[in-house]
Amino acid sequence: MKQSLFSIVSNTPLTDNVYKMILSGDTSAITAPGQFVNIQLSGKFLRRPISVCDYDGETLTIIYKVVGKGTEQMAAMAPGETLDILTGLGNGYALAPAGDRPVLLGGGVGVPPLYHLAKRLLALGKEVTVVLGFNTASEIFYEQEFQALGCKTFVTTVDGSYGKKGFVTDALPEKYTYFYTCGPEPMLKAVYRATNTSGQMSFEQRMGCGFGACMGCSCKTLTGSKRICKEGPVMRKEEILWEA
Amino acid sequence: MGSLSVNLCGIELDNPVIPASGTFGYGYEYAELYDINELGTFSFKGTTKDPRFGNSTPRIAECTSGMINAVGLQNPGVEKVISEELPKLKSCFYKPVMANVSGFSVDDYAYTCRLLDEQEQVGWLEVNVSCPNVHGGGMSFGTQPEAAAAVTRAVKAVTTKPVIIKLSPNVTDIVSIAKACEDAGADGISLINTMLGMRIDLRTRKPVIANKMGGFSGPAIFPVALRMVYQVANAVQIPVVGMGGVSSAEDVIEMMLAGATAVEVGAANLVNPYICRDIIRDLPRVMEKYRISALKDIIGGAN
Numbered sequence: 001m002k003q004s005l006f007s008i009v010s011n012t013p014l015t016d017n018v019y020k021m022i023l024s025g026d027t028s029a030i031t032a033p034g035q036f037v038n039i040q041l042s043g044k045f046l047r048r049p050i051s052v053c054d055y056d057g058e059t060l061t062i063i064y065k066v067v068g069k070g071t072e073q074m075a076a077m078a079p080g081e082t083l084d085i086l087t088g089l090g091n092g093y094a095l096a097p098a099g100d101r102p103v104l105l106g107g108g109v110g111v112p113p114l115y116h117l118a119k120r121l122l123a124l125g126k127e128v129t130v131v132l133g134f135n136t137a138s139e140i141f142y143e144q145e146f147q148a149l150g151c152k153t154f155v156t157t158v159d160g161s162y163g164k165k166g167f168v169t170d171a172l173p174e175k176y177t178y179f180y181t182c183g184p185e186p187m188l189k190a191v192y193r194a195t196n197t198s199g200q201m202s203f204e205q206r207m208g209c210g211f212g213a214c215m216g217c218s219c220k221t222l223t224g225s226k227r228i229c230k231e232g233p234v235m236r237k238e239e240i241l242w243e244a
Numbered sequence: 245m246g247s248l249s250v251n252l253c254g255i256e257l258d259n260p261v262i263p264a265s266g267t268f269g270y271g272y273e274y275a276e277l278y279d280i281n282e283l284g285t286f287s288f289k290g291t292t293k294d295p296r297f298g299n300s301t302p303r304i305a306e307c308t309s310g311m312i313n314a315v316g317l318q319n320p321g322v323e324k325v326i327s328e329e330l331p332k333l334k335s336c337f338y339k340p341v342m343a344n345v346s347g348f349s350v351d352d353y354a355y356t357c358r359l360l361d362e363q364e365q366v367g368w369l370e371v372n373v374s375c376p377n378v379h380g381g382g383m384s385f386g387t388q389p390e391a392a393a394a395v396t397r398a399v400k401a402v403t404t405k406p407v408i409i410k411l412s413p414n415v416t417d418i419v420s421i422a423k424a425c426e427d428a429g430a431d432g433i434s435l436i437n438t439m440l441g442m443r444i445d446l447r448t449r450k451p452v453i454a455n456k457m458g459g460f461s462g463p464a465i466f467p468v469a470l471r472m473v474y475q476v477a478n479a480v481q482i483p484v485v486g487m488g489g490v491s492s493a494e495d496v497i498e499m500m501l502a503g504a505t506a507v508e509v510g511a512a513n514l515v516n517p518y519i520c521r522d523i524i525r526d527l528p529r530v531m532e533k534y535r536i537s538a539l540k541d542i543i544g545g546a547n
């Protein structure tokens with residue numbers, strides 16, 4: 001983990017309420033796709049956890065949806081402004097078990113962490129299929145970006161206004177060797193049931209610190225209690241214990 | 245440079261800054277970031293007789309200048325703390341540590357404190373009496389002078405180390421509870437624990453926290469904490485450890501002027517993991533500004 005100042009390079013809307021922010025700063029603490037950063041916003045007491053969508057030596061890309069006061073404030077920020085960010089948080093996705101043909105399933109703002117993951121899997125020579133799920137056509141983002149990487153990309157919408165009508169699970173390819181997913185919990189549950197291979201799923205929880213100190217984000221798993229911010233946010237399918 | 249050292253119940257601290265229980269784990273998340281030996285000491289996560297998972301999530305809610313937590317004392321239980329956490333801590337912290345203890349019966353407290361008393365690394369026992377008493381209808385020990393005194397006596401009977409009783413602010417008369425603990429043999433008092441609070445999510449129209457209510461802390465509670473520290477420090481002869489909303493060197497000095505011998509920092513660590521180190525490094529500058537040559541000289545200075 002590292003605390004440092006990032007400066008905003010660009011902050012542009014992708015849809016009505018989803019923004020892409022590119023930041024420049026010290027990314028050296030980020031070690032795996034699926035990790036997250038924790039962003040301090042002026043006037044807000046707690047930091048805001050957001051997944052790493054993409055990163056390289058100097059830049060960090062995040063994609064966030066405006067849902068409340070904090071993300072609203074982020075949407076109003078301009079290039080050149082700075083943000084105090086904790087980077088390198090959480091475990092991230094493990095690439096090793098992917099097999100030759102992994103499938104990546106993302107729902108809404110669960111899509112962003114799959115982007116750098118896809119890059120890394122492609123770099124390892126994998127044939128990557130991506131299924132992006134949204135509610136409706138106007139909410140879709142990053143379809144072309146995944147295609148441009150060279151992923152076989154499918155989109156589903158709940159209302160059928162674009163792509164296949166239904167949920168990401170309705171567009172699962174016939175054959176895949178492993179799955180990676182991130183999205184709202186009902187989607188994760190559906191993916192858990194619909195998949196016939198092992199895989200990894202990324203979870204969300206309200207956080208106090210984001211770095212393992214407060215026990216605010218704990219969850220029970222089949223292998224004991226885990227902190228979503230530290231031993232997570234990514235869990236292996238085999239260890240997940242659904243509560244209620 | 246002015247002198248930062250203070251003496252807390254017979255143990256010398258290099259400086260009065262102590263990360264508060266529940267916001268610093270067992271130390272090593274922060275040891276990855278800086279040398280935690282710069283701290284006066286720290287109070288480790290509230291430890292109980294048996295392992296506890298704690299409450300359901302969400303356990304955290306944001307507030308204006310603060311937060312609510314309902315972690316519910318998640319900890320691996322005293323045996324594991326001794327066999328796993330303390331040995332790990334030894335590799336990054338060589339000072340005496342403050343052992344924070346919770347319990348749900350007088351016997352629980354005595355059991356946990358007796359085991360921790362035997363640990364060479366433990367300097368002080370900080371006994372959190374904000375927990376519900378399962379034999380007392382679930383009322384917190386810290387809300388009744390007799391119950392707080394009973395815990396104090398039981399703990400004092402099993403330890404030779406200084407016993408600091410940590411009080412809840414959710415009471416009508418904090419002074420009577422502090423005095424009851426002093427009379428029962430407490431070596432120090434620390435306060436305040438979190439204040440009972442609540443948030444409701446407008447989107448779901450339901451409480452944010454699964455447990456509905458939780459403990460409110462952070463900068464917003466500083467004036468309340470300061471007032472209680474002042475009242476208690478004026479009423480007891482034993483040292484007082486002040487906390488609640490502290491997030492700057494100025495706040496530390498203000499707490500000490502109110503009567504605190506040492507000062508704990510809680511929620512602020514979660515937002516800025518370097519805050520305690522930064523406060524310690526900033527203290528000399530602020531002391532110079534207010535012409536303070538030794539911090540120990542200003543304890544209770546506002547009385």
Ligand SMILES: Cc1cc2nc3c(=O)[nH]c(=O)nc-3n(C[C@H](O)[C@H](O)[C@H](O)COP(=O)(O)OP(=O)(O)OC[C@H]3O[C@@H](n4cnc5c(N)ncnc54)[C@H](O)[C@@H]3O)c2cc1C
Pocket residue numbers: 036046047048049050051052063064065066067068069070071072109112113203204205206207233305306
């Ligand atoms: C590991 C992780 C990764 C995430 N990645 C992304 C991402 O890539 N893109 C994205 O748009 N969102 C992501 N989120 C959700 C994002 O953190 C929340 O949408 C954001 O904190 C809302 O802040 P706000 O001030 O706008 O909302 P408010 O409702 O005003 O926030 C109030 C408080 O609740 C917390 N909170 C609200 N919603 C959530 C939530 N869903 N999860 C956790 N805390 C929440 C806030 O952090 C804040 O402390 C992620 C969450 C986690 C835990």
Ligand SMILES: Cc1cc2nc3c(=O)[nH]c(=O)nc-3n(C[C@H](O)[C@H](O)[C@H](O)COP(=O)(O)O)c2cc1C
Pocket residue numbers: 208214216264265266267289290291313315317344372410436437438460461462463465487488489490508509510511512
């Ligand atoms: C996430 C969290 C967990 C806490 N856990 C404990 C605990 O286990 N035992 C305890 O005595 N106090 C606990 N506290 C209370 C703090 O130690 C402190 O008394 C309180 O938060 C006030 O200080 P602050 O305003 O600086 O946070 C906790 C506080 C927070 C924020």
Ligand code: FES
Pocket residue numbers: 206207208209210211212213214215216217218227228229230
């Ligand atoms: S948010 Fe503090 S431990 Fe996970």
